[in-house]
Amino acid sequence: MVELIKIISKTFDSNCYVIQDKKIALIDTGSGLSSDIVEQISTRVDINTIDMIINTHGHADHCGGNGHFSRFNIKCLAHKNDVAEMESGRFYGTSSMFGRNIPIRVDVALQGGDKIDLGGTVLEVIHTPGHTPGSICLYERDAGFLVSGDTLFSGGNFGRTDIGGNELEMVSSLEILSNLDFDLLLPGHTNVVTNGQKFAKMAFRYAKEFLDED
Ligand SMILES: [Zn+2]
Numbered sequence: 001m002v003e004l005i006k007i008i009s010k011t012f013d014s015n016c017y018v019i020q021d022k023k024i025a026l027i028d029t030g031s032g033l034s035s036d037i038v039e040q041i042s043t044r045v046d047i048n049t050i051d052m053i054i055n056t057h058g059h060a061d062h063c064g065g066n067g068h069f070s071r072f073n074i075k076c077l078a079h080k081n082d083v084a085e086m087e088s089g090r091f092y093g094t095s096s097m098f099g100r101n102i103p104i105r106v107d108v109a110l111q112g113g114d115k116i117d118l119g120g121t122v123l124e125v126i127h128t129p130g131h132t133p134g135s136i137c138l139y140e141r142d143a144g145f146l147v148s149g150d151t152l153f154s155g156g157n158f159g160r161t162d163i164g165g166n167e168l169e170m171v172s173s174l175e176i177l178s179n180l181d182f183d184l185l186l187p188g189h190t191n192v193v194t195n196g197q198k199f200a201k202m203a204f205r206y207a208k209e210f211l212d213e214d
Pocket residue numbers: 057059062131150
């Protein structure tokens with residue numbers, strides 16, 4: 001039985017999610033500039049029981065906090081296309097935006113179609129480039145939720161394409177999301193909402209109109 005723990009950021013840090021079944025995954029870790037992310041999570045789950053950190057993409061506000069968990073020996077998973085920017089500490093230029101340039105080690109390079117089995121709960125890796133080349137969404141088909149990183153937000157909003165991204169890829173990625181059947185949307189910033197697929201369809205429409213017009 002899946003349990004979702006949502007740590008919704010009130011700052012520029014990303015949201016963090018803990019997805020708990022027989023195995024436990026932590027999705028994104030914030031910038032790491034406020035070290036209390038470890039404290040915040042440890043009030044909800046024993047950090048020693050976390051099996052993996054999955055980063056939705058290689059921007060500093062999503063993976064900069066990974067280092068705070070290094071003493072717990074948790075393996076880190078991220079899409080192969082963002083590994084170089086994470087391991088260099090450049091984070092597509094967001095290292096200077098956030099004042100965070102500590103390299104992040106990636107243990108497992110993911111690709112689209114990979115399935116991360118937490119013991120019943122299966123997170124399907126959907127490769128959604130556009131915000132960064134290695135942006136991913138994590139889709140749980142049976143439970144009907146999508147962790148969308150900075151690709152899709154509520155209200156039909158979508159992520160910036162000017163910090164390592166690509167407009168045409170964003171449009172294609174939103175089209176993929178608009179065809180997934182899901183209700184609960186867990187975005188990288190702002191609140192968790194229902195009607196996720198509706199927002200994906202809106203975002204695809206807007207992105208096609210604004211980004212793909214030439
Ligand atoms: Zn981002």
